[in-house]
Amino acid sequence: MSTETQSTSDLLLSRIRDVPDYPKPGVMFKDITPLLADPEAFTILTDTLAGLCAVAGATKIVGLEARGFILAAPVAVRAGLGFIPVRKAGKLPGATLSQAYELEYGTAEIEVHAEDLAAGDRVMVIDDVLATGGTAEASIELIRRAGAEVAGVAVLMELGFLPGRARLESALGGAPLTALITV
Ligand SMILES: O=P(O)(O)OC[C@H]1O[C@H](OP(=O)(O)OP(=O)(O)O)[C@H](O)[C@@H]1O
Numbered sequence: 746m747s748t749e750t751q752s753t754s755d756l757l758l759s760r761i762r763d764v765p766d767y768p769k770p771g772v773m774f775k776d777i778t779p780l781l782a783d784p785e786a787f788t789i790l791t792d793t794l795a796g797l798c799a800v801a802g803a804t805k806i807v808g809l810e811a812r813g814f815i816l817a818a819p820v821a822v823r824a825g826l827g828f829i830p831v832r833k834a835g836k837l838p839g840a841t842l843s844q845a846y847e848l849e850y851g852t853a854e855i856e857v858h859a860e861d862l863a864a865g866d867r868v869m870v871i872d873d874v875l876a877t878g879g880t881a882e883a884s885i886e887l888i889r890r891a892g893a894e895v896a897g898v899a900v901l902m903e904l905g906f907l908p909g910r911a912r913l914e915s916a917l918g919g920a921p922l923t924a925l926i927t928v
C-alpha cells in the first residue's frame with residue numbers, strides 16, 4: 746500500500762466510531778456519522794471512490810440502501826455517472842427485479858427498477874460496510890439479472906474477521922472488490 750493510500754485509510758478510520766453491543770449484544774457497530782460530519786474526510790472518501798469507478802470503467806453507480814446511498818450519491822455526481830438505488834423490498838414504485846438473500850437470522854429482499862439497468866451498462870456497487878457479503882452479493886445478482894455487467898464493488902470498510910470478501914470474490918468472478926479500510 747502506498748504512503749498516500751495509507752494516510753487516506755488512517756484519516757477515514759479515525760472518523761469511524763466503534764459502538765459496542767449495537768444493535769444487539771456482541772456486535773461492534775461501525776458508525777460512519779463522524780466521517781459524514783467532517784467535510785474534508787467526506788470529500789476525500791467521495792473522491793477516492795469516484796477514482797475507483799473511473800479506473801474500473803464504470804458507466805453507472807449502484808448504491809445500497811440506506812447508508813450506501815449516502816456515499817454512492819455524491820460519488821455518482823463526482824464521477825459524472827447515473828445513480829441507481831437498490832432498495833429494500835416494497836420501496837420502489839415502478840416495475841422491479843427482486844432478490845432475496847440470507848441474513849444472520851432470517852431473510853431479506855432488495856429491489857431495483859428494471860428499467861434502470863440494461864445490457865451494455867458497467868455497474869459499480871458502492872456501500873459503507875462489507876460484513877457477511879450477503880447484501881452486496883444479492884446486488885450483484887440483481888445487476889446481472891438485469892443484463893448489465895458488474896464493474897466492481899467498492900466499500901468504505903470491510904470487516905476482515907467475517908467471510909464477506911471470499912464470498913464476494915467468488916460472486917464477482919474477477920471484477921475488483923476494493924475496501925478502503927479493513928478492520
Ligand atoms: O455484508 P452484509 O452482512 O450484508 O452487511 C452489510 C450491510 O449491512 C448494512 O446495511 P443495513 O441494511 O444493516 O443498514 P442500513 O439500512 O442502515 O444501511 C450495511 O450498510 C451494508 O449494506
Ligand SMILES: Nc1ncnc2[nH]cnc12
Nearest residue numbers: 772773774775776874876
Ligand atoms: N458491525 C457493523 N457495523 C456497521 N454496519 C454493519 N453492517 C453489518 N455489520 C455492521
